[in-house]
Amino acid sequence: MKPEKQLLNGDEAVALAALHAGVSLGTGYPGTPSTEILETFDHLGGKAQWSPNEKVALEVGLGVAFAGGRALVTMKHVGLNVAADPFFTATYTDVDGGLVLVSADDPGMASSQNEQDNRHYARAAVAPMLEPCDSQQAYDYTLAAFEISGRWKIPVILRLTTRVCHSKTLVSPRSDVAQPAAPDFKRNVPSRVMIPAYAKPAHHRLRIKMAEIAAWNDAEGFNQRIDNGKSLGIISSGIAAVHAMEAAPEASHLVIGMTYPLPIETIRKFADGVERLVVVEEGDPVLFESLLAAGIPAEGKPEMYRFGELNVQRVRRILAGDTTPEPVPPKGKPPELCQGCSHRDVFEVLRDMDCIVSGDIGCYTLGMLPPFSAMDTCVCMGASIGVGLGMRHTLPADQARRVVSVIGDSTFVHSGITGLAEMVYNPPETGHVVVILDNGTTAMTGQQEHPGTGRTLNHDPTGKISFEALGKAMGIQNVLTLDRFTDGHRLEAVLKDLLAKPETSLVVVRQPCVLAAPKIRFYEKAAIEKMNQACAAMPAE
Amino acid sequence: MNKVTNIVLGGLGGQGVLTASDILADVVFRAGYDVKKSELHGMSQRGGSVSSDVRYGPVVHSPMVPLGEADFLLVLEPTQVDVNKPVLRPEGVLIPPDVIPPDGLKNKKSFNVAMLGALSAFLDIPESIWLDAIHARLAAKLHRLNDEAFAYGRQAARARFHLS
Ligand SMILES: Cc1ncc(C[n+]2csc(CCOP(=O)(O)OP(=O)(O)O)c2C)c(N)n1
Numbered sequence: 001m002k003p004e005k006q007l008l009n010g011d012e013a014v015a016l017a018a019l020h021a022g023v024s025l026g027t028g029y030p031g032t033p034s035t036e037i038l039e040t041f042d043h044l045g046g047k048a049q050w051s052p053n054e055k056v057a058l059e060v061g062l063g064v065a066f067a068g069g070r071a072l073v074t075m076k077h078v079g080l081n082v083a084a085d086p087f088f089t090a091t092y093t094d095v096d097g098g099l100v101l102v103s104a105d106d107p108g109m110a111s112s113q114n115e116q117d118n119r120h121y122a123r124a125a126v127a128p129m130l131e132p133c134d135s136q137q138a139y140d141y142t143l144a145a146f147e148i149s150g151r152w153k154i155p156v157i158l159r160l161t162t163r164v165c166h167s168k169t170l171v172s173p174r175s176d177v178a179q180p181a182a183p184d185f186k187r188n189v190p191s192r193v194m195i196p197a198y199a200k201p202a203h204h205r206l207r208i209k210m211a212e213i214a215a216w217n218d219a220e221g222f223n224q225r226i227d228n229g230k231s232l233g234i235i236s237s238g239i240a241a242v243h244a245m246e247a248a249p250e251a252s253h254l255v256i257g258m259t260y261p262l263p264i265e266t267i268r269k270f271a272d273g274v275e276r277l278v279v280v281e282e283g284d285p286v287l288f289e290s291l292l293a294a295g296i297p298a299e300g301k302p303e304m305y306r307f308g309e310l311n312v313q314r315v316r317r318i319l320a321g322d323t324t325p326e327p328v329p330p331k332g333k334p335p336e337l338c339q340g341c342s343h344r345d346v347f348e349v350l351r352d353m354d355c356i357v358s359g360d361i362g363c364y365t366l367g368m369l370p371p372f373s374a375m376d377t378c379v380c381m382g383a384s385i386g387v388g389l390g391m392r393h394t395l396p397a398d399q400a401r402r403v404v405s406v407i408g409d410s411t412f413v414h415s416g417i418t419g420l421a422e423m424v425y426n427p428p429e430t431g432h433v434v435v436i437l438d439n440g441t442t443a444m445t446g447q448q449e450h451p452g453t454g455r456t457l458n459h460d461p462t463g464k465i466s467f468e469a470l471g472k473a474m475g476i477q478n479v480l481t482l483d484r485f486t487d488g489h490r491l492e493a494v495l496k497d498l499l500a501k502p503e504t505s506l507v508v509v510r511q512p513c514v515l516a517a518p519k520i521r522f523y524e525k526a527a528i529e530k531m532n533q534a535c536a537a538m539p540a541e
Numbered sequence: 542m543n544k545v546t547n548i549v550l551g552g553l554g555g556q557g558v559l560t561a562s563d564i565l566a567d568v569v570f571r572a573g574y575d576v577k578k579s580e581l582h583g584m585s586q587r588g589g590s591v592s593s594d595v596r597y598g599p600v601v602h603s604p605m606v607p608l609g610e611a612d613f614l615l616v617l618e619p620t621q622v623d624v625n626k627p628v629l630r631p632e633g634v635l636i637p638p639d640v641i642p643p644d645g646l647k648n649k650k651s652f653n654v655a656m657l658g659a660l661s662a663f664l665d666i667p668e669s670i671w672l673d674a675i676h677a678r679l680a681a682k683l684h685r686l687n688d689e690a691f692a693y694g695r696q697a698a699r700a701r702f703h704l705s
C-alpha cells in the first residue's frame with residue numbers, strides 16, 4: 001500500500017522521518033523554530049526527551065550512536081553554540097548507529113537573539129550538512145542524513161530555517177525505509193577515546209571521509225538541475241531555492257541539497273553552461289565565497305540582503321542588482337506579558353526600586369518593555385548571573401548594590417547553575433542577588449517541561465530538582481522562597497533587605513504561568529491517579 | 542487554471558488565525574491542489590500580531606505571499622487591517638472582521654470559522670470539503686457550533702459582497 005500524502009510542516013516531517021528511520025531516542029532542548037520536532041516525534045510514538053540544555057542533549061545522542069542506535073538531536077541555531085564543544089570532537093569519532101543534529105536557524109530573528117548562519121558550523125566542525133527547502137525534502141533529507149551518518153560513521157547536520165520549520169507543504173512518506181541493526185556495544189577505543197594519540201589519526205580519517213562524501217555528493221547527491229537556457233543561471237539551497245524558482249522561472253537553476261561538502265564539479269559544469277551565474281542564498285555569503293575559492297566566477301548579493309529573510313520580491317531585487325531602500329512594512333502589534341502573568345509584579349517592583357537588572361531570555365524578557373522598562377541586559381541563556389556579577393565587581397558600591405540578576409526556571413536549569421557556582425566562588429564585595437522566576441514551565445517556547453518541573457517531555461512524573469536545596473548545597477548564604485499567591489507582596493521588602501547585605505542571595509519567586517496553570521493542574525492530577533492505581537495494584541505482603 | 546491563488550489571514554495572537562489557516566490549507570489540499578502554508582508565530586500567545594499565508598494552485602514554489610500579490614486578505618481584528626493591507630494586490634479582496642455582525646454568533650470562539658465561511662463564498666470549492674476540514678481540526682463537541690458559524694459567515698459575505 002502506498003502511504004498517503006500528508007500536509008505537514010517541516011518539523012513534523014522531520015519527526016515522521018525519524019520514526020520511519022527507526023530512531024531509538026530523540027533528545028534536544030526547546031527553541032523556536034525547532035521545538036515541535038521532538039513533541040511530534042513523541043506524539044507519533046517515538047521516544048523523546050528534553051535535556052537540560054543542548055550540550056547534554058548532544059552528549060546523550062552521541063552515546064545512543066556509540067551504542068549502535070540512531071539518535072536525533074534537535075535545537076535552535078544558538079543551541080549549537082552551547083553544544084559546540086562536544087560537536088567539534090564528535091565529528092572525529094566513529095558514530096556507529098547514526099547521529100543527526102537538527103539546527104533550526106532563524107534568519108530574520110522571528111524569535112531569537114541573533115541571526116547567526118549555522119552553515120559556518122558544518123565547515124568549522126567538519127560535518128556534512130543537508131538543507132531542505134520544504135517538508136518533502138525535510139522528510140527525505142532526514143532519512144538520507146541517517147543513511148549517510150551510518151555509512152560514514154559521522155554526525156550529520158540537518159539545517160532547517162524558520163520558514164521550512166513552520167511552513168506546511170505536502171509530503172509523500174516512503175514505505176520502504178531500511179531499518180537499523182539492533183543496538184549492540186562494539187569496543188573501539190582508538191575511534192572513540194579522543195586523546196591526542198588517537199585524535200591525530202582521527203582528524204585524518206575525518207578528512208578522508210569528507211573527501212568521499214564530496215565525491216558521493218557530485219555523483220549521486222541531491223542536486224536538482226533545471227535547464228532553461230543560457231542567459232541566467234541561479235545556484236541556491238534551502239528556502240532560497242523556492243523563492244528563486246518563483247522569482248525567475250525563465251532562468252536555469254541548480255539547487256544544492258548537501259551544502260557541505262559541496263558538489264563542486266556539478267556546480268562547475270552548471271556554471272560553464274550559463275552566461276551569468278548568480279548565487280541566491282539567505283544570510284552570510286557562504287556558498288558564494290566557496291565558489292570564489294574554487295575559482296568559479298559568480299555574482300553574490302548586495303550586502304543589504306545579508307540581513308533578514310529572503311522572499312520572492314527580495315530575490316527579484318537581487319537579480320536586478322537593486323540596492324534602493326526596500327519598502328518598510330507597517331509595524332504590527334508587539335507581544336506583551338499576558339494579563340495576570342506572574343512576571344508582571346516582579347518587574348513592577350524592580351522598576352520601582354530602580355534596580356539595575358541583569359536579565360535573561362524567556363517570556364520575562366518582555367519586562368524590558370513599558371510599562372516596566374525593567375531590564376538592562378539580555379545576551380544569551382544564563383548570562384544574567386555572570387553579567388550581573390561582573391557589574392557588581394566593577395560598579396561603585398552604591399550602584400553595585402542595585403544590581404539584581406533575573407532568570408527563568410528553564411533558563412536556570414539550562415545554564416544558570418554554573419553562574420551560581422561563580423557567585424559562591426567569587427562573591428562581589430557587595431554580595432549579589434539572583435532571582436529565579438519559577439513559573440513551572442518553559443513558557444516562551446510553548447510550555448515545555450524541564451528538570452525543575454518534575455515531569456518528562458510527555459508530562460509523566462519523574463525526578464525534580466529543588467532550586468532551593470541546590471542553592472543551599474552550593475553554599476549560597478540566603479536562600480528564600482516567595483510564593484506569589486501567599487507572600488508576593490513581600491517581594492519589595494525582601495529585596496530591600498537582601499540588597500543591603502554584602503552576602504550572596506537566591507530568591508525563588510514561584511507562581512505558575514497563567515496560560516500553563518490549567519494544564520499543570522491536569523498533569524498533577526493525572527500523576528496522583530496513576531500512583532494510586534499503581535498502589536492498588538501492588539500485592540499485599 | 543495554472544495560476545496560484547494567494548490568501549493571507551491576519552489578526553492577533555489568541556484569535557485562532559493559525560487554526561483558521563490550518564483548516565484553509567487542509568481544504569485546498571482535500572480539493573486536490575498543491576498547497577503551501579506559512580506563518581510567523583514566534584510569540585503569538587502573548588497577543589502580538591499574527592499572520593499566515595496560504596497559497597494553492599497546480600504548483601506552488603515559495604510558501605510566502607509576495608507583497609502586493611494577495612488575492613484575498615482575511616483580517617480578524619480591526620487594528621490589523623492597515624498592518625496587513627500592503628500584501629493585497631490592487632484588485633484583491635479585503636474581507637474585514639465586520640463582515641460578521643458582532644452579535645451574529647452564538648459563541649465568539651467560532652469567529653475564526655465564521656470568517657472562513659465568509660472566504661468560502663468567494664472560492665469554488667464544495668461546501669462539504671470545508672466542513673470535513675473543520676471537523677478534522679476541531680473536537681467533535683464543537684462541530685455543531687462551528688458548522689453554524691461557517692454557514693453564517695458564508696451567508697453574511699454573500700449579502701455584503703453581493704455574491705450569488
Ligand atoms: C541556547 C538557547 N537555547 C534555546 C533558546 C530558546 N529559549 C529562549 S528562552 C527559553 C526558556 C524560557 O523558559 P524560562 O526560563 O522558564 O522562562 P519563561 O519563558 O517560562 O518565562 C528558551 C527555550 C535560546 N534562546 N538559546
Ligand code: SF4
Pocket residue numbers: 336337338340341342343363364439443444513514515516586587
Ligand atoms: S505565557 Fe505565561 S509566562 Fe509567558 S507572558 Fe503569558 S503568563 Fe507570562
